[in-house]
Amino acid sequence: MKKHQHINYFMIISLCFLLGACEDYVEVGVPDDRIVKETVFENDETAIRALRGIYNELFNASFSGGWRSSVTILAGLSADLLQPINSESTTYGEIQKNEISPNHPSNYELWSSAYNIIYMTNSVLEGLGISENVSGDLKMRLEGEARFVRAFTYFYLINIYGEVPLILDTDYRKNSLVSRNGVDELYAQVVNDLDRAIELLDSGYENSDRTNVNIFVAVALRARVALYQENWDLAEILSSEIIEETAAYEILQDLDQVFLANSKEAIWQLSPIGRGNILTSTGEGQVFIGTSRSPLQLATGFVEDFEPEDKRLLNWIGHYNSSNRNFYFPFKYKDRSSLNDITEYSMVLRLAEQYLIRAEARARKGNLNEAISDINNIRTRVGIEPIQVSQQVINKEEIFELIMEERKKELFAEWGHRWFDLKRTGRTDEILAEKTSFWEPTDVFYPIPEQERMKNPNLDQNEGY
Template sequence: MKYIKIYPWIIGTLLLCVACEDFVEVELPNHKITSETVFHSDETARSAMQGIYNQLFNTSFANGGIQSVTFLSGVSADNFQLTTNVQEIREFGQNNITADNASNLSLWAGAYNVIYMVNSLLEGIENTPDLSEDVKRNLEGEAKFVRAFSYFYLTNLYREVPLILQTDYQQNAVAPRDAQAAVYDQIVLDLYDAIELLPETYTTGERTRPNRYAAMAFMARVYLYVGDWQQAAAMSSQVISQASLYELLPNLDDLFLANSREAIWQISPLGWGGDFTHTREGNLFIQNATDNTPVALSNDFIEVWEDPQDLRWNHWIALFEGEGENLYYAYKYKVSYDASGGAITEYSMVMRLAEQYLIRAEARARMGNTAGAIEDLDKIRERAGTPLLAVVQPNPSPDELLNLLLAERRKELFGEWGHRWLDLRRFENAVPLEEKEVADWQATDWWYPIPQEERNKNPQLSQNEGY
């Protein structure tokens, strides 16, 4: 496995987190920063954590670019069509990923890079007496939140993965895969710690550092995925009830702005470290005459928009009229490119309030609370300007209700963090994938292959079935 040999005392050098994806061959810096220096003051310790957030914007799995969860898992599902001939990307669209696929390797390695940095920070703050108790609590809560977040995607893309909780390079290099149940247990432990440690407010005023409700929101998603409907509903209800912090914004163009009131957690383009101020999602998805954008919305996805009055169609989907072909593209982010060095207007959205209504709706539906599920779905539909289910379909069967929910999730969350791919697997619905024109679908394709390069280095890593 490709683990970074970065010792805790190096973390101070990552405060700006240069956008280097391969950290394997890290040379010792000429200007060594000891752990005592990094964790000697509250200010430098906070900067070390900010470096991890900057790295989330730069590392493959979280950055919203062409090797991210958002892109690769989105392409694996049925919302997108590719406009590129790059084979390693096309393998994701064809659901026929090879074990030596370089994008798959970057996805895996990027998540473990972040986890290693988090473990390094946790060890650093544990071993210093110099930090104030409040800062220590906040940093531990934030770090454990980020670790839980990273493992959530690893286990949902690769199923069984090595559970690495420390920085011992020799142990990490030969770590075997752990059962998915064990990974989920650690995610829950980390999130409960984060809920206990983090404050209710956003300490800097920026929604880029998670608060207690961000941890609760992510816990609601985790409980949904493991089938604990009661806890999923309870966690999402606590987040939804925080009207002083969150609301479903009526103007869909405002959702993805920096620190929007619908945002629960965002990642800032500050991680560019230069004059760029746009998100990678905006740069990736927006079609124009000068950029070679590798993806557009699929014909199948365009056909699901039966109601032309749906505000999401009018605000989040745009048409590019090219030579010989018209392409629809995701237009949630409005800024494709900005090198002005001015104010950052959009942040990458990781979690937002609408998902919490959808989580609670599904949890209620699976517990037999049809009225409650419809009430939550209608919050989303009302904002979108579509007919309310309470009026047009107030008594759906349990299967009809789940299908309605899956369709609503598809429309609301497209182009965000691979929700559609993970939802199809959760609902055990492979039909859309079997019907993709370019796909070679097999039941084993629900899980990505463990990168062959990692297995070459670590003989303890087994491979997923079908690869």
């Protein structure tokens, strides 16, 4: 939402940058509200560039860029995975203790950057809707991609804040006074956008680069949404669709290859090229990889949860040890500071999650042997003995616990999975009360940023803040 009087200005400048002709737009006195709808969508090339601008912004945005105010960082702190190295950290201390002030700057940055992405997708959708110059097949594809990004962004807003405003157009005067919508209504829009995206998209990646949204990207997120909504049948069907695409996706045996650019485990990634300068490492690599100045570490006790032979312990967890610092850190990304040499993309969706989605859906339905088979696909690739059903009696609850443990170890430091898993399965009080004495049940949602509530009197606050 940002400062509403500046939204059109920001979008115009962003689009001018994408098209490389800002001076021309300044000289031609086109009204602000017509630049997106007419000028940017005057042909296929400019429409493609507008959508590419959204992808670039996803890499740079606070909520999605893997940097210090991202979902990955903040949700990792809120769960039991990350903690600040400096226990007196004002930036991260509140979040790790689950005592977030409505004025916390990182919380505001996450919220406002997410709504800026939503504004950009709404602008593209409006422009495509009235354009007569973009070819039909391309228009459908770009609509599908924009709808996916909007659904993706709302998915995270829902799971971080609960009820939030549902904004589907660019009328900033109206939007500046919106109220919050219910979670069911928000999820209905997410499902609508994803289902429409699945109708519009094909299976290709542009130039074989896994940074654009295709039908499988949309199906992967739709499978996750089905899991969160406890639609076990649909979650199993959709995750199976991805898993069966063996020509496109596979579980890689070498863990050091998983987070490389365009790895075959990747369903969707974000490229550092979106940063627009010579620095080509990911935000996650810059924040997580241990140095003398690192702000974060893996939480106390997390490393001890791994079996000694687990390759994730050996390949995805680093250890920094100097005369005055000794800590473990997420080491899924190996590049912290490359220049003009992209080797890694920021991972957003990957195949391992789909196996875990299907395992949980099958377990919830009572198909325990099939659930175990999916879990074993994850366990065997990291060097852990597969579960042998014939050797032990395993009930539904034990399988569920195994799946949650595998999700914790497999998806740690990726997009808030652990935090969201604890919330959707109702285990926050059980797990997080042990982490901090400050825990209260109302801490499952972040506060609505006070900066937004000061601008919009119709935004009420979450309980407990």
